[in-house]
Amino acid sequence: xxxxxxxxxxxxxxxxxxxxxxxxxxxxxxxxxxxxxxxxxxxxxxxxxxxxxxxxxxxxxxxxxxxxxxxxxxxxxxxxxxxxxxxxxxxxxxxxxxxxxxxxxxxxxxxxxxxxxxxxxxxxxxxxxxxxxxxxxxxxxxxxxxxxxxxxxxxxxxxxxxxxxxxxxxxxxxxxxxxxxxxxxxxxxxxxxxxxxxxxxxxxxxxxxxxxxxxxxxxxxxxxxxxxxxxxxxxxxxxxxxxxxxxxxxxxxxxxxxxxxxxxxxxxxxxxxxxxxxxxxxxxxxxxxxxxxxxxxxxxxxxxxxxxxxxxxxxxxxxxxxxxxxxxxxxxxxxxxxxxxxxxxxxxx
Amino acid sequence: xxxxxxxxxxxxxxxxxxxxxxxxxxxxxxxxxxxxxxxxxxxxxxxxxxxxxxxxxxxxxxxxxxxxxxxxxxxxxxxxxxxxxxxxxxxxxxxxxxxxxxxxxxxxxxxxxxxxxxxxxxxxxxxxxxxxxxxxxxxxxxxxxxxxxxxxxxxxxxxxxxxxxxxxxxxxxxxxxxxxxxxxxxxxxxxxxxxxxxxxxxxxxxxxxxxxxxxxxxxxxxxxxxxxxxxxxxxxxxxxxxxxxxxxxxxxxxxxxxxxxxxxxxxxxxxxxxxxxxxxxxxxxxxxxxxxxxxxxxxxxxxxxxxxxxxxxxxxxxxxxxxxxxxxxxxxxxxxxxxxxxxxxxxxx
DNA sequence: CTGAAAGCGCTTACAG
DNA sequence: CTGAAAGCGCTTACAG
Numbered sequence: 001x002x003x004x005x006x007x008x009x010x011x012x013x014x015x016x017x018x019x020x021x022x023x024x025x026x027x028x029x030x031x032x033x034x035x036x037x038x039x040x041x042x043x044x045x046x047x048x049x050x051x052x053x054x055x056x057x058x059x060x061x062x063x064x065x066x067x068x069x070x071x072x073x074x075x076x077x078x079x080x081x082x083x084x085x086x087x088x089x090x091x092x093x094x095x096x097x098x099x100x101x102x103x104x105x106x107x108x109x110x111x112x113x114x115x116x117x118x119x120x121x122x123x124x125x126x127x128x129x130x131x132x133x134x135x136x137x138x139x140x141x142x143x144x145x146x147x148x149x150x151x152x153x154x155x156x157x158x159x160x161x162x163x164x165x166x167x168x169x170x171x172x173x174x175x176x177x178x179x180x181x182x183x184x185x186x187x188x189x190x191x192x193x194x195x196x197x198x199x200x201x202x203x204x205x206x207x208x209x210x211x212x213x214x215x216x217x218x219x220x221x222x223x224x225x226x227x228x229x230x231x232x233x234x235x236x237x238x239x240x241x242x243x244x245x246x247x248x249x250x251x252x253x254x255x256x257x258x259x260x261x262x263x264x265x266x267x268x269x270x271x272x273x274x275x276x277x278x279x280x281x282x283x284x285x286x287x288x289x290x291x292x293x294x295x296x297x298x299x300x301x302x303x304x305x306x307x308x309x310x311x312x313x314x315x316x317x318x319x320x321x322x323x324x325x326x327x328x329x330x331x332x333x334x335x336x337x338x339x340x341x342x343x344x345x346x347x348x349x
Numbered sequence: 350x351x352x353x354x355x356x357x358x359x360x361x362x363x364x365x366x367x368x369x370x371x372x373x374x375x376x377x378x379x380x381x382x383x384x385x386x387x388x389x390x391x392x393x394x395x396x397x398x399x400x401x402x403x404x405x406x407x408x409x410x411x412x413x414x415x416x417x418x419x420x421x422x423x424x425x426x427x428x429x430x431x432x433x434x435x436x437x438x439x440x441x442x443x444x445x446x447x448x449x450x451x452x453x454x455x456x457x458x459x460x461x462x463x464x465x466x467x468x469x470x471x472x473x474x475x476x477x478x479x480x481x482x483x484x485x486x487x488x489x490x491x492x493x494x495x496x497x498x499x500x501x502x503x504x505x506x507x508x509x510x511x512x513x514x515x516x517x518x519x520x521x522x523x524x525x526x527x528x529x530x531x532x533x534x535x536x537x538x539x540x541x542x543x544x545x546x547x548x549x550x551x552x553x554x555x556x557x558x559x560x561x562x563x564x565x566x567x568x569x570x571x572x573x574x575x576x577x578x579x580x581x582x583x584x585x586x587x588x589x590x591x592x593x594x595x596x597x598x599x600x601x602x603x604x605x606x607x608x609x610x611x612x613x614x615x616x617x618x619x620x621x622x623x624x625x626x627x628x629x630x631x632x633x634x635x636x637x638x639x640x641x642x643x644x645x646x647x648x649x650x651x652x653x654x655x656x657x658x659x660x661x662x663x664x665x666x667x668x669x670x671x672x673x674x675x676x677x678x679x680x681x682x683x684x685x686x687x688x689x690x691x692x693x694x695x696x697x698x
Numbered sequence: 699c700t701g702a703a704a705g706c707g708c709t710t711a712c713a714g
Numbered sequence: 715c716t717g718a719a720a721g722c723g724c725t726t727a728c729a730g
Contacts (some may be wrong), residue, residue: 010497012707023717028709038715055495058471059408064722070472073452078440078584079656081639084433086699091427091454095465103422103450105440116444121418122407123449146404237643238570294640307428361723372701377725387699409723413706 011052016120020048024203031056037326068126071317072176073102073151074116081289082306083131090129094264097318099126110136117144127317131155142166150320154313157203165328168320170313173206177302177335178211178256181284184300184337185254186219188345190282194245194252196228197238197262205233205258207288212256227252242269253281253346260285260292262293263299268343280347288338298340360401369397380405417475420666421498423453423465424480430446430639431655432480435503438659439478446664446667448475459485466493476666481503493516499669503662506552514677517669519662523635526651526684527560527605530633533649533686534603535568537694539631543576543594543601546587546611554582557635561605576601584614591618602630602695609613609634609641616691629696637687647689658682 013031017024019155022041029037030045037045048054058069075083091101102125104116113133120128127150132141145151151167178195185193195212198205209228216223226248231241239259244264245252251274257263263285267277275281278297285292285301292299306312312333362380366373369389376672378386379394386394397403407418420443423434440450451474453465462482469477476499481490487507494500500516510517527544534542544561558577565572573598580590587610594601594615606612612634616626624630627646634641634650640646661682 010707013709014707022462024707025709025718026716029716032709036715041715053495056471057412057473057707059473060412060722061709062722063406063409063724064707064709066722078427078437079430079434081428081430081433084430084436085428087433087452088427088454091452092396092456095453095468098468100468101452103436103452104418105437108443109357110621119444119447119449122405124408146402291640291643295643296645299388359723362725363723373723374702374725375700378700381725385699390699406723409706410725411706412708413725415706683715 010057011054012057013054015052016045016048016054019052020044030195062124068124069098070102070124070125071099071314072102072104072117072120072122072125072128072130074106074113074120074128076106076108077131078103078105082287082304085306086131086310086313089167089307089312090314092123092307093311093314094171096162096275097314097319106133109131110134110140114140115143116143121146121149123147126321129151129154129313129317130158132158138166150317150324152313152317152320164332168316168328169330170309170316170333171331171345172304172309172333173335174207175211175214176338177286177304178208179215180211180335181256181286181300181302182212182215182339184339185256185282185284185343186215186221188254188282190254190346191221192227192250192252192254192339193221194229194255196245196255196257196266196283197231197241198231198233198258199230202233208258226246231262231265233258233262235261235268238262238265239269239272242266242273246273254343255281255283257283257285260287260289260299260301263342264291264295267295267297267299273308278342278344280344282343282346284337284343292338293340297342300340300343301338302335303338304333305333359405359406361402361406364401364499365394365397365403368401369393376566379518399504406668411473418447418472419449419451419474420476420663421453421469421472421477421479422452422468423455423462423469423477425455425482427452427454429683431636431653435480435659435662438656438661438665440659441656442660442663443667444450446663448667455482459483459489463489463493466490470498470588472496474498476501478503478662478666479507481507487515499666499673501662501666501669503658514679517665517677518679519658519665519682520680521564521653521658521682522684523556524560524563526635526653526686527557528564529560529684529686530605530635530649530651531561531564532568533688534605534631534633534692535564535570537603537692539601539603539695540570541568541573541576541599541601541603543578543604545578545594545606545615545632546580546590547582548579551582557605557607573597580611580614582608582611584610584617587611587614588618588621591615591622595622603692604632606632609636609638609648609650612638612650612691613644616646616648625678627691627693629693631692631695633686633692641687642689644645646691649689649692650687651684652687653682653684697698 013024106113131154138158154170229244230235270277288301288303362373390691455462480503487509503519580586620625637650637652
């Protein structure tokens with residue numbers, strides 16, 4: 001199995017110029033589609049380009065023109081379907097706009113995030129889309145990104161001690177999503193509704209709780225403090241916390257869960273205690289992960305269209321490139337409720 | 350909310366050189382860690398680097414040195430968790446080796462694949478990892494990639510009319526995986542085992558069928574041609590084909606499914622016909638998608654460690670960069686069987 | 699140990 | 715309409 005030995009030396013503008021007896025400048029103009037070039041000359045050049053199998057060296061062009069044709073995309077965890085879909089959407093929109101995506105994966109570690117950002121910036125992206133690792137700090141991020149590269153922060157709030165908004169932001173409408181879920185449960189007739197899971201100090205938990213509390217207040221219902229139950233946002237921890245729901249009497253008949261992972265854990269916990277989720281206890285999730293539609297019972301949840309968010313993030317950063325000096329924007333993406341069997345009416349007493 | 354206006358003009362080597370009264374050459378040597386530089390000079394330069402907030406322009410360096418610090422990673426569909434995990438693994442290993450990942454997503458379209466490859470190549474990656482879109486053609490791919498950029502083809506065979514192996518290949522051990530699944534079912538006591546799903550002309554179907562047939566042969570069992578059932582590799586089509594399993598009498602008591610999607614569809618089809626998968630019919634999948642562990646019954650399947658494959662692909666392409674002239678390699682990654690409830694013993698008659 | 703000079707592959711005023 | 719020349723930000727022999 002012989003390997004075709006690559007011919008070294010790639011073909012450059014100079015080779016083409018020489019090959020059809022024009023200057024490099026003329027070849028460059030042809031390449032960039034300038035109307036100045038005589039059509040006969042253009043044809044000759046284009047033929048030679050094809051004949052020699054020329055491939056454009058965009059890095060060299062970018063250096064000379066002081067432009068960039070890449071955007072950095074840094075996510076916490078590509079293995080998480082939410083971020084994978086987000087990346088797919090962003091890449092799609094960036095590619096369509098002629099940019100290539102420089103990928104970075106932080107694995108939720110602020111240290112790796114610093115390393116990734118530092119490395120990315122050296123490659124000179126026109127902008128960076130960042131979904132910050134948990135616990136990252138705005139100052140450190142900005143130190144790595146520098147003042148020259150526009151930054152769009154997605155999904156999580158990045159602590160901004162400085163106070164001036166030095167980056168664009170894209171978040172989903174956590175508050176509204178939780179409100180929708182809560183109103184849905186109330187509409188089914190529930191009166192004692194808990195908010196289950198998540199740590200209070202997370203910005204998204206705080207936003208979702210706010211939506212829940214608002215809906216309860218608007219319905220004229222008092223919230224028992226014991227109905228606000230914390231847990232790590234994982235299936236296992238949520239299952240462990242199930243008991244806390246039934247510490248009070250009367251106990252809640254329904255729960256708005258922080259996210260789908262928590263909701264799936266709660267389902268498990270309920271089942272272990274002999275309760276039947278979707279029959280004698282109602283619950284909702286947040287995210288609409290793939291599993292939500294196939295678990296038993298299927299999970300009512302708030303869908304956030306991660307692919308659409310990815311596209312949106314690309315649009316926002318590209319827009320920023322065109323208007324470097326306008327005020328930074330804080331964009332909130334809509335969410336919608338997907339009703340499935342897990343949100344049942346209250347069991348008749 | 351005023352936006353901090355970015356100071357234009359980034360700081361360059363020349364700024365640093367001027368700032369501490371040395372030549373650009375010396376600054377460059379410091380940057381690249383040359384031992385030639387006097388330690389006092391080095392310290393001065395490093396201080397100035399920090400003071401001015403210098404960021405290395407890797408593109409310029411790459412141009413001058415005729416090197417590259419990026420690798421293209423082109424996958425069919427980032428939204429598919431398998432490829433997302435693969436990308437995460439590849440990116441992790443590439444980042445560790447000092448490369449940045451140029452992402453490309455083809456959405457399973459050979460046309461987009463050509464566009465993506467053409468664009469990527471202009472950014473001068475040191476190599477490309479490609480999971481080909483279904484129906485892509487080796488000649489076209491190679492025309493876009495060119496002879497200068499090493500190519501690693503992952504997951505699917507790329508038709509190679511030429512016959513000389515012009516790219517490295519990484520595949521998972523489809524044959525062995527299907528053999529493991531088949532042997533497992535035989536070990537449980539099944540004698541009439543079908544191979545269910547997938548199109549015969551797909552290379553991975555062909556490989557998996559070979560493993561199944563080998564295990565049957567080794568067990569001294571004849572395979573009824575009616576046990577080889579084709580279907581599109583989707584859940585819906587698989588569900589529709591369920592009837593074909595029971596066209597013969599006696600019917601199979603178990604099926605090795607082409608992949609998890611097919612297996613999940615078959616479960617659905619069985620249930621619709623009043624059969625209980627995992628109780629009166631045994632089946633296995635392939636891939637170990639997230640759903641496999643949570644469906645009812647949980648699915649026995651062949652796990653392929655996509656993240657590990659991603660890392661491996663990175664290692665292979667980096668290895669190729671170091672040895673451009675050695676023969677191309679055909680690497681087969683191991684798989685393992687994950688036993689769950691869907692593979693039950695045959696129902697006693 | 700340090701600097702002057704040439705050059706990576708492009709683009710862009712500026713002449714003509 | 716086309717070419718000569720300068721330059722993007724680096725690196726690397728080559729002198730000294």
